[in-house]
Amino acid sequence: MIKELEFLKNKDGFLGIDNITKFKEKVVVVPFGLEKTVSYGGGTKNGPKEIIKASHQVELYDEELNYEPHKKIGIKTLKPFKIDKNINKALKKISFINENILNKKKFPLVLGGEHSITPGCIIPFTKKFKNICLLHFDAHADLRESYLGERYSHASAIRRCLDYKNVSLISFGIRNISEGEIPFLKKNSKRINIFWAKDKKKWNLNTFKKMIKNKTVYLTFDVDGFDSSIMPATGTPEPGGLFWNESLEIIKIAAKNSNIVGADINELSPIKGFNSYNFLVAKLAYKILAYKFHF
Numbered sequence: 379m380i381k382e383l384e385f386l387k388n389k390d391g392f393l394g395i396d397n398i399t400k401f402k403e404k405v406v407v408v409p410f411g412l413e414k415t416v417s418y419g420g421g422t423k424n425g426p427k428e429i430i431k432a433s434h435q436v437e438l439y440d441e442e443l444n445y446e447p448h449k450k451i452g453i454k455t456l457k458p459f460k461i462d463k464n465i466n467k468a469l470k471k472i473s474f475i476n477e478n479i480l481n482k483k484k485f486p487l488v489l490g491g492e493h494s495i496t497p498g499c500i501i502p503f504t505k506k507f508k509n510i511c512l513l514h515f516d517a518h519a520d521l522r523e524s525y526l527g528e529r530y531s532h533a534s535a536i537r538r539c540l541d542y543k544n545v546s547l548i549s550f551g552i553r554n555i556s557e558g559e560i561p562f563l564k565k566n567s568k569r570i571n572i573f574w575a576k577d578k579k580k581w582n583l584n585t586f587k588k589m590i591k592n593k594t595v596y597l598t599f600d601v602d603g604f605d606s607s608i609m610p611a612t613g614t615p616e617p618g619g620l621f622w623n624e625s626l627e628i629i630k631i632a633a634k635n636s637n638i639v640g641a642d643i644n645e646l647s648p649i650k651g652f653n654s655y656n657f658l659v660a661k662l663a664y665k666i667l668a669y670k671f672h673f
Contacts, residue, residue, distance in 0.1 A: 383478060384457045391455030393448055393664065394434035404484045405667055407455040408475055412468050412491040421647035422613065425659075426489040428648040430455065433660035440668055447668035465530050469498030476640065477502035485670065487663060490644030492613070493520060494530050496598045497538035499642050503596050504542040507639070511593040512539055513632055514549040515603035515625065517616035519572070521559040532613075532645070535598075540566065548589060550628055551575050551603040551620045575618050583631060590636045597632065597641040597666065601659055611655035612645045622658070626665055633669035641666055 383406070388395060392407040409426030438446045456475070462468040472488065472495055479486040480502050488499050493516070503510050514520075514536060521540075525533035539545050546569040553575035555563075563570060571589060573581050606615035608622065632638060643666075646659050 383475070384459075386455045386457050388454075390430075392430055392433050392453055392660075393436060393438065394430075395438065395448065404482075405451055405453045406479045406482075406484050406486050407453060407663075408472070408479075408486055408488040409456060409458050410461065410472055410475075410488050410491045410495055411458075412461050412465075412472075412495050422490060422492045422645055424648050425491060425644070425646035427458070428656040429489050429643070429646060429660050429663065432653060432656035433664065435657060436661050436664055440665075443668060443672055447664070447671065451667055451671045453667070465494065465528070469495070469530065472498040473501040477505075480506060480640075485667075486640045487667065488640075488642035488644075489663070490642060490646075493532040493535040493598075493600050493644045495644060496535045496642055497530065497541075499598075499640070500539055500542070500545070500596050503594075503640055504544055507544075507594045509544045509546065509594060510542075510639075511590060511595045511636070512536070512545055512547045513590070513595050513597045513638075514547060514600075515551055515598070515620065515628075516549060516600040517551060517554050517575075517602040517614065517619055518600070519549065519552050519555040519559055519563070520600075521562050522556060523558075523562070537562070540569070545569075547571065548586070549573065550625075553616055553618050554614075575620075578624075583627065586628065587631050587635055590632055593636045595632055595636045595638045597629070597638055599641070599643045599662065599666075600645045601643065601662075602645055604658075609655060609658065611647055611649045611652060613647050625662075626669075629666055630669050630673075634673045638666075638670050641670075 525531035605619035
């Protein structure tokens with residue numbers, strides 16, 4: 379177990395710049411390339427390092443917000459560390475790390491790795507806050523009780539989060555769900571809201587705004603939530619998904635109307651020679667932080 383958080387030199391960390399600021403707000407980026415239960419395409423273990431590498435090419439000035447958000451935020455990146463082969467031990471480790479970051483009154487942004495990281499990521503939040511709303515971007519509902527004999531599979535990630543009674547769920551972009559997940563979905567309809575991809579033209583984001591108003595929110599973004607035309611670099615790319623601007627609009631509404639207290643981005647499987655996909659995820663991470671600390 380990590381006894382104390384150790385950070386990369388700023389030039390080697392997320393955005394690759396001198397992030398020392400006078401501001402109280404601080405973010406800790408956690409590279410956590412857990413890859414244990416992938417069931418189709420692999421490579422998520424390489425996601426964090428490629429996101430960080432690509433982030434060095436992200437323009438620091440945000441033309442929408444008209445300043446360089448990093449100067450307001452202050453960002454540090456954890457040094458890469460060994461991830462246990464046992465998935466339960468690995469999830470305990472990310473839980474410990476996030477708890478440490480929360481205790482220091484900082485904002486954790488975890489870069490995965492596969493989506494099975496999320497149940498470990500949120501444990502400290504379920505303890506710290508009376509209620510947590512999980513804002514979930516994904517192609518898949520991830521509500522299976524288990525998959526291929528593993529309860530902590532990437533295909534069960536959101537189900538494991540809902541094991542905590544103080545967690546509710548708002549999902550965007552879902553276009554894959556198994557028949558076996560439907561009974562759980564119906565039984566828990568009061569705390570699960572899904573904006574199905576098939577209904578995207580009918581989405582009413584004012585309804586979403588009311589749902590999330592004044593909530594304490596943990597954001598989890600599986601990059602296969604994006605349409606496969608802009609994000610094929612993931613284990614299970616799916617057509618019919620979210621595009622860049624509509625994804626940002628949802629995140630912006632959440633940032634304006636709720637308190638986002640932590641986040642993870644997962645399931646990037648880098649494709650050699652196609653850096654645009656790594657860059658997209660790096661820019662997404664920066665925009666999430668920019669919105670969080672701007673509004």
